[in-house]
Amino acid sequence: MKLKVLATALALLATSACVYADSEALNRIERLEQSQSTQHQLVVQNSNSSADASKAPASLKKPEKKALEPTVDQAKAAIIVANILTRFEYDKKPLDENMSQAVFKEYLKMMDPAKMYLLQSDINEFEPVRQNIHTMLMTGRLAPAFAMFEKYRDRVEQRFDHALALLDKPFNFDIEESFNLDRKKAEWASSDEQINDLWRKRIKNDYLRLKLAGSKDSVIVEKLKKRYINNRNQIMRMNGEDVAEMFLNAYGNSTDPHTSYYSPSSAKNFDVQISLSVDGIGAVLQKRDEYGQIREVVPGGPAAKSGQLNPGDRIVAVGQGESGPMEDVVDWRLDDIVKLIRGKRGTTVRIEIIPAERGMEGKHTTVSIVRQKVTMEDQAARYRIYEAGTDANKRKVGIITIPSFYEDFDAKARGESNYKSVTRDVRVILEKLDKEGVDGVLLDLRNNGGGSLSEAANLSGLFLGGPNPIVQVSTAEGTTSNVRSATGKIVWNKPVGVMVNRISASASEIFAAAIQDYGRGVVIGDPTWGKGSVQTIRGLDEFLRRHEGEELGSLKWTIQKFFRVNGSSTQEKGVVPDIVFPSAFDPTELGESSYENAMPWSKIAPTRYSGYDTLADKIGPLKTMHEQRAQQSDSWKLLLDELAYARKTSDKKVISLRYATRLDEREKMSAEQSQFEERRKKLGESDVNSFRLDDGLAAGEGNLTQELADEKKRKESLDIAIKEAANIVADLVDQK
Known part of the structure; x- marks a missing residue:
């Protein structure tokens, strides 16, 4: 038996190179395999008994707690992941005592990010694990990590049982006390008394939110009991696959923010997301x-x-x-x-x-x-035509919303002629827009977190032709190559705009940077995420001779860093738009620069490419026209006021638990929001993005019919920012 580890070039560039792990890693896996059949039987028994324990409603029965033990497959997965990440990740980090510390910290953060379950004494009890995670991963001995989770699960059960008991007693809403919503930097509670008081305040706030929204006490108690029971039961039903995934993800995230382990179940869900088919x-x-x-x-x-x-x-x-x-x-x-x-x-x-x-x-x-x-067509590219510009000079702008850079890799590999991809969908849209006499297009990449690298390149080719270099990729060894658009003519030769925001990342940044560097179109919005690295995903069973029934999950790890054709990296800095809009996001909280272990920005030599010289002289006039329009626009002023109000409210982390104080705050908030709604109504702007008073509900507790109606309205409506971006594209049309 041999443990094959794919070389980084194989993962992305489809070469045939591969290398082999050391003999010690092979021996570890072979020793694990000796007990494999027994372990699989145990897994089946656990699965069946779990199903039998799930028949009573949450309100009547607490799930049975079962001992969680790592399987042979999970141990194998740990060994393979450790070997891949220490040998073939772009920014290789040794699996040593320092990494143990980082993984331990990340694992705790994943389990208890707000420090509302575990005590300092629990953390002290975990100290031997902190010191030995590196050997656990290299040898596949995951039992200590499972023991940590079982302690966490016990604490979750205790906290929610305590919460349910508190709901049987009245709260005093007349005293002035507060609750801190942001506990990321808080210390671990030192005693049961201290953490019970934290939970008392949390529950009091949950109760108060519903009370302020107009719910009766009896309804509040029933709703919160259901919520807490469901939350408790979901954690108590987590299985060994979930725990192994969490722990290996703690390791992956500690090496690189974009390295992830997917359990067999999660790997299937990832395939659905990237292919948009199931x-x-x-x-x-x-x-x-x-x-x-x-x-x-x-x-x-x-x-x-x-x-x-x-x-x-x-x-x-x-x-x-x-x-x-x-x-x-x-x-x-x-x-x-x-x-x-x-x-x-x-x-x-x-x-x-x-x-x-x-x-x-x-x-x-x-x-x-x-x-x-x-x-899933609702998650695919879609479009609408908007008449932008002045009343005297209207221009038809096609607004194409691209939620992700999806591609059905499996269907493509099977040779299916109608496989799903964003490039194919956008090509069809562009051809329709051209027939309808549209003057320019605006591609809306806001909140698009990326996807397929080849799709980013090929989508660029619809506007740049091909083959053209779209992005440079560099290996850890310093080898640099170009990723090019597919061979073909330009599909759209009219003006182009690209709208981005802080959540636009990875493939979105590659596309936006290519359009900007070639001078093919104007980029609008706020600076992007700043993810300048390339990942590959591989099933871990590819590295072993498979046994029947063996499922090891998949690993997505960083293998390359990408650079714009001008040589600059998007890492940390992102893509800075040609015309910057006010942002709804705090860059210190969101973005690559917010990660402690993010790779630094760097630069390499530019590649040879032939850009468009005509756009550079037009950016200045486009900015001027935008600023003049913004100064005179009541809608733009509304947008600025709403963003300022949102930042003010989100910055408030400590809240009062006194009813009279919160009621006064709510009434002031209601008056402010009514003014926003009235301004929107007067301006004819959609109210889909307007503020709503807190209803105190958690996910899945609201009115589903209303939620779906709001989502439909959101998809069909154009917000103030996208309308102004379309106006900029209309200006660009007139600059020709």
Whole structure:
């Protein structure tokens, strides 16, 4: 048996090079394999008994706590991850005592980021683990990390049981005391008394938020009990796969902010996100109390075509095939429900539901649906045409929203002619816009966190032609090469604008930088995230000769750093727009520069490329026209006032727990927000981005119909900033 580790060039550039791990790593895995069959039996038993323990509603039954032990596969995964990251990550860091300290700190942060569960005495108890994580990872001995999680799980149970007991007693809202919402830099509580008082204040704030929103005391108590029971039960139901993933992610994140381990289940979900396709029924689920609930039905999917499932339906049980036994899924974790519903294309799944329109006491219905390939078009590129400019000189601007740089790698590898990709979708959109006589396009990349590197290059080619160098990539050894757009002619030769914000990252930054460096279009918005590194993702079973039933998960790790064609890195600094808009984000809290272990900015020699010389002289006049328009625009003034108000409210970290004080604050906030709404109404601006008073609800507790209506309205509406960006593109049209 050999442990094959792919070279960095193989991961991205599809070369055939590979290297082998040392013999000691091979011996560790071979020793682990000797007990593999027994371990797999234990996993199956745990899985079955977990299902049996999940049949009672959360309000009636606490989950059984089971001892968590790492499996052989998880131990193998740890060894392989350790070997890859110490040998082949771009910014290699030794797995030593210093790394142990970093992983320990990150693991605690993942479990208890607000320091609301564990005590200082628990941290002291974990001290031997802190000192030995490096040897644990290299040898695959994960039991101490699992023991840490079990202690955390015990504390979660204690804290929420304490919270439930407190709800049976009245709170005194007349005394002046406060609660700190930001506990990232807080010390660990030193005693049960201290942490119980923290929880008393947390629960009092949860209660007060609902009370200020107009809920009656009896309703508040019932809602909070359900919330706390559900939160407790979800943690208590975490399994060994979750724990191994968390711990290996703590290691990955400690080496590089963008290095991640995906458990076998998470790896499947990642594939869905990047390909925008999955074999299933075409329904989006959410957790609602103890039930999995249908949140959305994907248009064109099997569920939509059947007409049998609707938003709000609650799932009670799932059965496989036409006659397989129904498995009760009440109070199951959402991921586990999804696993049962997804499945092989062409197979049947039966789902027992409580239809939304019948209420909780309504008669159950069982629906039967044949699984098919589902494409999530609502997460794909979309467009609309907006008339920008002045009344006397209107210009048609096509606004193309691109949520991510998606690509169905598997379908492409299989040679499917209609595989999903952002470049293919945008090409179709551009051809439609050209036929409709659109004068210019604006690509909205706000909140686009990236995706496929090849898609970033090929999308650029629609505006630059190809093959052209789009981005330079450099290995840790200093070898530099160009990633080029696909061969082809320019699809869109009219004016182009690209809108970005602080959340635009990675592939978004590559695309925006290429458009800017070539002088092909104007970049608008606020400075981007600053992620200038390239990752690859590989299934860990690729590094071993597979055993039947073996699943090791996947690793995404950093293999290269990318540089703009002008030689500058986007790392930390991001892409600075040609025309900067006011930002809604705090750069100290969000962005690459906020990471303690982020790689520094650097620069290399520019590559040879031929840009457009005409745009440089136009940026100045475009800025001037924008500033003149902004000074005269009541809508722009509204945007600035709303951003200032949002920053003021978000900066407030310590809040009062006195009812009269909070009521006064709420009334002032309500008056301020009413003014914003009135201004929006008078200006004809959409209210989709306007402020809402806090309703005190957690995710999954609100009115689903209203939430879906708001989401639909948000997609269909144009905000003030995007309208002004379209005006800038219209100005660019007139500059030709």
